[in-house]
Amino acid sequence: MPEGHTIHRAARDHHRMFVGQRLTVTSPQGRFDVGAGRISGRICEAVEACGKHLLYHFKAAPSLHIHLGLFGRILKGKVPAGDPRGEVRVRLAGESHHVDINGPTICETLSSAEVVSLLSRLGPDxxxxDAEPELAYARITRSRLPVGQLLMDQSVIAGIGNIYRTELLWRQRVHPELPGKDLSAASFEAIWQDACNLLALGAKRNAIITVENAPPARSRYRERVNIFGKTDCPACGSAIRRFTLATRKVYVCEHCQPR
DNA sequence: AGAGTTGTTCAAGC
DNA sequence: AGCTTGAACAACTC
Incomplete structure (x- = not known):
């Protein structure tokens, strides 16, 4: 579910909902230690996203660090909250709403020094x-690895996942197997700018949308994409090739994205 | 019902 | 040092 747009959308929403409030933090299954009031009852000062990482900052307490991984979900409801559904690692309850964090791969507290070290190992988002895209371009041109792999590396760019990497490269007509060191500055610029626009659109619409003039969503799965998971190129009609890159399936139109 | 998946870290080895 | 591979973890849709 989550690429960067999901996490940023949640961070903005939760920021509006929780900042300045005293939060009740519980761990229904007891799989996350919020014991001894480490966070519980503290004032929420900020909610922040960097890439796919979500951070809740508290007054005079460690921060809460969430990463949803491939399967995690964020469920929101009004207080009083009902019984937790599924693997709710942590529940945050404010005055009017509560949030359940289901099945995250990371759910931990971090000191401010640990927060700094987390953010410092992530690439520009x-x-x-505050993103500095030059840092990403420097990393990319320093490597012979395929661009399609580098775009998924969170220390190169933070927030891009498997769908956005496929779609960005198709939109900018860059072959995923192009070595990073051969990516032109102009192509990088275009990819970066496109990523800014598409991720912002995704956060706004709560869905990955990479096609122009997307019609309203019909199903629950609301993503509207060009070649991800498709068999034919919408631009030229030729067959889409799929192969594995960085352990994930990537799609390419060999005609529109020449090597 | 079972396969597939919008992710990451770590360790070991080349 | 740069890179590759595999295992582990998890929730939901079709």
Whole structure:
């Protein structure tokens, strides 16, 4: 479910809901230690996203660090909250709403020094205004690895996942197997700018949308994409090739994305 | 019902 | 040092 747009959307929403409030933090299954009031009852000062990482900052307490991984979910409801459904690692309850974090791969507290070290190992995030894209381009041109792999590396760019990497490369007509060191500055610029726009659109619409003039969503799965999971190229009609890159399936139109 | 998946880390080895 | 591979973890849709 989550690429960067999901996490940023949640961070904005939760920021609005929780900042300045005293949060009740519980761990229904007891699989996350919030014991001894480490966070519980503390004032929420900020909610922040960087790439796919979500951070809740508290007054005079460690931060809560969430990473949803491949399967994690964030469920929101009004207080009073009902019984937790599924693997709810942590529940955050404010005055009017509560949030359940289901099945995250990371759910932990971090000191401020640990927060700094987490953020420092992430690459620039197209959805953050403090992003420095030059750092990403420097990393890319330093490597012979395929661009399609580098775009998925969170220490190169934070927030891009498997669908966005496929779609960005198709939209900018770059072959995923192009070695990073051969990516032109112009192509990188275009990919970066496109990522900024698409991720922002995704956060706004709560769905990955990479096609122009997307019609309203019909099903629950609301993603609207060009070649991800498809068999034919919408631009030229030729067959889409799929193969594994960085342990994930990537799609390419060999005609529109020449090597 | 079972396969597939919008992710990451770690360790070991080349 | 740069890179590759595999295992482990998890929730939901079709």
């Amino acid at each position: 197209p959805l953050r205004d």
